[in-house]
Amino acid sequence: MINIAVCGANGKMGQEVIKTIKTADDMTLVARIDINNGQFATIKDAKDSVNIDILVDFTQPQSIYENALYCLNNRINIVIGTTGLSDTQIEELKKLSNSTKTGCFIAPNFSTGAVLMMKFAQIAAKYFNNAEIIELHHNQKKDAPSGTAVKTAALMAEVNESFTTGNCSETETIKGARGANSYNNIHIHSVRMPGFMASQEVIFGSNGQTLKIRHDSSDRECYMPGVMLAIRYVSEHKNFVYGLDNIL
């Protein structure tokens, strides 16, 4: 049996994870951690009371780095769905996971469709020198751009040097009109409004053609197979992984 603690247990994702864990024959839920009315308010409180094999974190961008540091320093394996970690923080967690030999699995997106969308975008990126990303989320999402958009841009940047090629010199008459300029000039636009859960479109363009690759999530259930896969992976391999694509 894998003893699981869920941090952010009362949130939208935390509740979905708990529902899924309860149906798994090889997992036991040992702690529901949440600063808002959880069985335990902190990871330390839970650790002092129960034996945790893996902690699954779906909290918030402001908390995730501290939570991850605490887990790794205390040899608690961690599966991270929370977005908002910077490249520097991810690199630090990688070092700590390796030095403590504690599992750390970070996935900005656990849905298989989104992972495929990223993969397809990376393939297309070789053939287009112009691309922009539009990500669309519900309006309770705290960070922008989404972790998925950042990861997509990073993957595309691995295979092409610039994605704003041949554009004339641009002036923003309203600041932010061209979105955020990320890796290798990939512009990312973040939409926040009710009606969306999580969607992303990657648009490629060249003379005479455009290509759009789009993924839409309509129910949080879509993340659960990926979360279960990550938990089972971490229970066997105590290493660092960034991205679900690495274990599919």
Ligand SMILES: NC(=O)c1ccc[n+]([C@@H]2O[C@H](COP(=O)([O-])OP(=O)(O)OC[C@H]3O[C@@H](n4cnc5c(N)ncnc54)[C@H](O)[C@@H]3O)[C@@H](O)[C@H]2O)c1
């Ligand atoms: N990786 C993925 O596939 C994926 C999918 C959806 C959402 N997310 C990310 O997961 C995170 C959570 O999303 P959500 O929609 O469930 O948010 P939410 O606001 O519904 O839930 C967050 C929960 O965490 C609790 N919390 C906050 N800080 C805490 C802390 N330090 N310790 C314990 N509990 C704490 C809150 O009280 C709340 O109950 C966000 O960063 C979101 O972007 C990732």
